[in-house]
Amino acid sequence: MKNTYTDSGAKDTRSGFGAGLLELGRRNDRVVALCADLTGSLKMDGFKKAFPERFFQVGIAEANMMGIAAGLTIGGFIPFTGTFANFSTGRVYDQIRQSIAYSHKNVKICASHAGLTLGEDGATHQILEDIGLMRMLPGMVVINPCDYNQTKAATLAIAEHYGPVYLRFGRPKWPNFTPEDQTFEIGKAITLVEGKDVSIFATGHMVWMALQAQKLLADRGIEAEIINIHTIKPIDREAILNSVAKTGCAVTAEEHNRYGGLGDAVAQVILTAHPVPQEYVAVNDSFGESGKPEELLAKYGLTPENIAAAAVRVMERKKH
Amino acid sequence: MSITKDIKELEAWLPQVRRDIVRMVHAVQSGHPGGSLGCTEFFVALFQYIMDHDPKKFTMDGRDQDIFFLSNGHITPVYYSVLARSGFFPIEELRTFRRINSRLQGHPATHEGLPGIRVATGSLGQGLSVALGAALAKKLNGDLHTVFTLQGDGELQEGQIWEAAMFAAHHKVDNILVTIDRNNRQIDGDVSDVMDLGDLKAKFEAFGWLVAECENGNNLIEIADALLLAKSLTRNEKPVVLIMHTEMGHGVDFMMGSHEWHGIAPNDEQLQRALEQNPETLGDY
Incomplete structure (x- = not known):
């Protein structure tokens, strides 16, 4: 795909x-x-x-x-x-x-x-x-x-x-990029791009960022799988486990604190069923501040570059 | 309407419900007898005399029936006793009050499916908002029945109550009758000492409500009359509140006159004294 x-x-x-x-x-x-x-x-x-x-x-x-x-x-x-x-x-x-x-x-x-x-x-x-x-x-x-x-x-x-x-x-x-006529299935994750090297699970605005990260990674020869976790609860265990079984590592990306959000929800699935290395792209336990959205996303580490870097890190950990 | 004949037959309920209250709380050494005893006349009058409802046909959406919300959820002993004796669930089930695997949770809950309960309450200040939503739903459904709700007076210290009070007047929610248990007691002492409510009647009137009062909420005929009168004020484009002056612990002499029996259970000897003051009339559970 x-x-x-x-x-x-x-x-x-x-x-x-x-x-x-x-x-x-x-x-x-x-x-x-x-x-x-x-x-x-x-x-x-x-x-x-x-x-x-x-x-x-x-x-x-x-x-x-x-x-x-x-x-x-x-x-x-x-x-x-x-x-x-x-x-x-x-x-x-x-x-x-x-x-x-x-x-x-x-x-x-x-x-x-x-x-x-x-x-x-x-x-x-x-x-x-x-x-x-x-x-x-x-x-x-x-x-x-x-x-x-x-x-x-x-x-x-x-x-x-x-x-x-x-x-x-x-x-x-x-960016508005999903089909206009889609039916929405609660709890059913959507695989946007298939890949074999790293699973990137994203939610909300960060799904678009993950798609941009996928291109950055592809330029470096890394095939990232991009999965849209639109439903964080109930989370799609099957989609997560099938993906990490293939890639052996995971990155999560969310516009949320690193505590309690998508990253933790995915980690709970992985840790209890198929442990693999995981990296979080999330706000690092802080409050935000005033600024333009793109400035804030950059300052708080929520860019395609941040996701791509996390993917490289987690793939490195997979080797050990 | 001449009410004294019918209502007098309900006098026999009062000592029986009070027996249920003290026995339930004594059995698990836990629960809230004081406010329950003080609201006994109110509950008997409301459920047996005022409300147009069929306890055998309880539905969650309450269509085509009067419905009731207990906002000060801790007075479950009186609530459960009157629900059971009205036929919502078997009287025997009162034995399970506050015990593990029971439908009779410490505070009312829908989670276990107990007939009569439509929302969980106990965290104070929330029941009025829920009742207003249910009243709006009745209007949208063209259902001409009335929504009743009981608040404690201490509970009125919660800010959400006044959000709801403002909303009710603004949206002309006039198919609701809000009642207030004005016993002037709360956990830490007298309401007037802990956080004085001031002129409650003037407060509600300033919020755009019609206010009725019952000077003796522990007299069955007086409370029934007051509820009838207050109900007659509904459907006039204004929400209606009935302030009921009651005595916490009423009917058990040593539980009256203080806030001490808000949430403690009688011991064996105290139970006997309470039961002696309230003879068995309808049969103990």
Whole structure:
């Protein structure tokens, strides 16, 4: 499988969510949406305009929003909550834990502006811990799609899954390279490029970075396998183990702290089933800061070059 | 509506539910008897007299029935007793309260599938938001039934309560009746000493609510009347709250007059004294 992925025109993943939500509104009259004063940022205006009776503005009150969403499920609705990732997780962790996760409510927690690529607003808003927080909750599905098309497809798919879901996406315009007509299968990793030397597992925005790293590595004669882990929980054990059985080493790439995220999720699979060397490309246990997304990704070590370097390192470790 | 005749038949429930409460807590030496005893009249009136529901036909979505949320989840002894005696689950199951492999968790939970419970509560301040969501769902479904919820007064110190209070008025959630157990007790002492709620009626009115009060929430007829009156205020484009003045530990003399019995269990001798004050009427579990 050659790396033929090209950017069909940069689009923000949050707009993929907005487009998916609007389509869901048409398809399923049980879908309702709630937003905490970020309707424009979450691209929920389309749904709000088309289905005003199914849209609830809750104001700047995220804890209340999570509880109201839980309550709406009790009448058989499928609530989608929208706010920034920071306010979708850490700020309301206990509300999600008790009223949603432990109570197994069919709430879709949709979180924009995740990670460093939020940019100039700085570390107060750049959550890098949300994947870890959410994957620790029993029964929570955690999804971090890679581009506009996949975010839209994921938004449609999670309405068909009964149970709590955390859907993570971002702010910046980002290469849109996956098929427009894709069906999204929760928990099913997607192998984008096959390779025999090193497995690169990436999630969210870092999938595109991994595809660029693949080209850098190919220039050096290294055949990297690129796998899009859009669902971090439940994670696709089979896809991970099949790949590392072939390559014998792994790199993980995520826009998240190195603790608790994709890297740890993959490591848990590998360590308990087929131990091979692994390298993390992630934020090194720090907060972010203000800056342009590309400047931040460079400063915090989340570039194609960083991924390629990690691949070389892990292949070196494989020899010992 | 003349209520005194029917409601008087329910007087017999009161000592029985109080026996259940102290026996359940005594048996596992764990649980919350004080607030449970103080809310006995409320629960009996609500479940047996006020709510339009069929305990034999419990469904999670509660369509076409009145539904109830217990936000101050720790008073499970009274909740479970009245749920069981109303027919949601076998009375015998009260024996399993707080024991391993039980559906009767220390705080209410849906996880084990206990009929009557629609959301986990216990971490305080969350039940009102959930109840508001359920009330919105009833409106969207064209379901004209009412959502009831109970909050503790100490619980009102949680900020989420006031987020929810603002939301309810703004969105005109008028198919909900919120009740508050105003016993002025919490774990560390009197509510007015720990964190004074001030003029609660004025606070809710300032938030745009209709406020009703019940001066003696431990009188079955008074609380039933107050609930009927408060329910008659619903569907007027404003949320409704009923502030119920109760006595923590009511019905067991040595548990009254302080916050000490919030979360401790009686010993054998104390259990006997409590039972002597509450004769068996409907049959012990």
